[in-house]
Amino acid sequence: MQTEKNTKKILLLPGDGIGPEVFGPVRDILEHLVTSGHVRLEWEEGLIGGIATDRTGLPLPPDTIEKADRCDAVLLGAVGGPKYDALPYEKRPERALLGIREHLGAFANLRPARLFPELAGSSTLKPEIISDLDLMVVRELTGGIYFGKPRGIVTDQGVRRGINTETYTEPEIARIMRVAFDLARTRRKKVTSVDKANVLESSVLWREVAVSVHKEYPDVELSHMYVDNAAMQLVRNPKQFDVLVTGNLFGDILSDEAAQLTGSIGMLASASIGGKTGLYEPIHGSAPDIAGKDIANPLAMILSLALLFRYSLQREDLAGVLEQSVQNVLKEGYRTTDIQGAGTKKIVGTREMGSLVFHELKKVLENSQR
Numbered sequence: 001m002q003t004e005k006n007t008k009k010i011l012l013l014p015g016d017g018i019g020p021e022v023f024g025p026v027r028d029i030l031e032h033l034v035t036s037g038h039v040r041l042e043w044e045e046g047l048i049g050g051i052a053t054d055r056t057g058l059p060l061p062p063d064t065i066e067k068a069d070r071c072d073a074v075l076l077g078a079v080g081g082p083k084y085d086a087l088p089y090e091k092r093p094e095r096a097l098l099g100i101r102e103h104l105g106a107f108a109n110l111r112p113a114r115l116f117p118e119l120a121g122s123s124t125l126k127p128e129i130i131s132d133l134d135l136m137v138v139r140e141l142t143g144g145i146y147f148g149k150p151r152g153i154v155t156d157q158g159v160r161r162g163i164n165t166e167t168y169t170e171p172e173i174a175r176i177m178r179v180a181f182d183l184a185r186t187r188r189k190k191v192t193s194v195d196k197a198n199v200l201e202s203s204v205l206w207r208e209v210a211v212s213v214h215k216e217y218p219d220v221e222l223s224h225m226y227v228d229n230a231a232m233q234l235v236r237n238p239k240q241f242d243v244l245v246t247g248n249l250f251g252d253i254l255s256d257e258a259a260q261l262t263g264s265i266g267m268l269a270s271a272s273i274g275g276k277t278g279l280y281e282p283i284h285g286s287a288p289d290i291a292g293k294d295i296a297n298p299l300a301m302i303l304s305l306a307l308l309f310r311y312s313l314q315r316e317d318l319a320g321v322l323e324q325s326v327q328n329v330l331k332e333g334y335r336t337t338d339i340q341g342a343g344t345k346k347i348v349g350t351r352e353m354g355s356l357v358f359h360e361l362k363k364v365l366e367n368s369q370r
């Protein structure tokens with residue numbers, strides 16, 4: 001095990017709904033890693049989303065931005081909820097999420113869909129379709145229709161019109177392509193670029209830039225797929241994919257689909273990198289339908305912390321320890337309700353699952369020191 005020379009700092013933003021619930025084990029894990037001397041780390045907490053609006057009037061208060069700016073990485077739970085759905089766009093919790101991604105310059109969102117073998121019987125897909133699944137969705141995160149202008153709702157001669165703009169510049173496409181090709185080099189060397197180039201000019205440019213950046217990566221295979229076909233292929237034969245690179249909106253949709261291949265959306269972590277500070281969050285939302293019931297799956301949150309160790313703190317060893325701890329708990333047959341299926345020995349709640357992983361982590365660390 002390595003130890004850190006300098007103390008690193010991370011910002012914890014639990015957010016709304018199940019966010020604070022799935023965050024439960026995070027502090028215990030961090031505390032233990034620090035007190036046992038495995039990492040030199042400090043953390044502070046901040047407000048984001050609906051809870052920030054409730055307490056400060058703003059979904060992304062300046063205090064949160066200031067804290068993020070002094071940190072090496074940000075770990076976020078989830079934002080949003082029905083209470084805030086009627087707010088104007090600028091005040092909505094989701095706006096804060098886009099705001100912090102944009103502020104940090106975190107343009108490359110990595111969403112790894114890897115099936116733990118123990119969960120082959122938990123997905124709604126047949127085990128033979130998903131066994132050994134290991135694909136990476138690389139989603140462009142700070143551009144596209146999420147940020148394009150003009151946007152808004154205007155009234156034209158008494159008729160209301162909602163407007164959003166899908167727009168990508170050549171440099172925006174080139175940099176996300178490089179992230180995808182670089183990642184593919186560490187994997188199975190296959191990139192599938194997903195677009196809608198049969199209809200959208202932004203996708204025509206996307207494809208052209210993909211082809212041109214590919215010339216720097218002759219050792220990586222590049223193919224193109226229309227997004228409607230990609231959505232179908234993901235459930236027909238997902239193992240054909242290694243790295244899928246796509247724009248903001250397509251990536252949002254395809255990654256929820258990919259999550260279900262791994263058993264549940266409660267399993268899929270994400271890393272948003274490329275800017276000054278990495279942002280780590282599960283891909284799921286605040287799940288108002290199950291919030292407060294102690295049934296949410298905390299594993300995507302814990303696996304997001306693993307990604308933080310991997311990509312922002314360069315601690316592959318600790319990322320591996322966390323992933324191993326999750327796997328060991330699954331191997332013992334513990335499941336939250338969303339991943340119950342073949343191999344389940346006991347259904348546990350959010351808190352119990354978190355504490356099982358925490359105790360397993362202590363064991364894995366002890367064994368690694370022997």
Ligand SMILES: NC(=O)c1ccc[n+]([C@@H]2O[C@H](COP(=O)([O-])OP(=O)(O)OC[C@H]3O[C@@H](n4cnc5c(N)ncnc54)[C@H](O)[C@@H]3O)[C@@H](O)[C@H]2O)c1
Nearest residue numbers: 078079080081266283284285286287288289290296297338
């Ligand atoms: N990154 C984020 O903060 C983020 C992401 C997506 C949605 N949202 C927001 O969350 C709110 C709810 O959105 P939604 O319902 O479309 O998406 P959601 O991801 O919150 O929930 C979708 C479904 O998945 C289930 N689910 C989600 N996470 C789970 C977990 N960890 N364990 C078990 N089941 C889980 C939920 O119960 C629900 O049935 C909205 O306000 C939305 O804008 C936030």
Ligand SMILES: CC(C)[C@H](C(=O)O)[C@@H](O)C(=O)O
Nearest residue numbers: 080094095097098252283285
């Ligand atoms: C809540 C929403 C703004 C967000 C997105 O669309 O990026 C979410 O769905 C996600 O996948 O992180």
Ligand SMILES: [Mg+2]
Nearest residue numbers: 252253256283
């Ligand atoms: Mg989403």
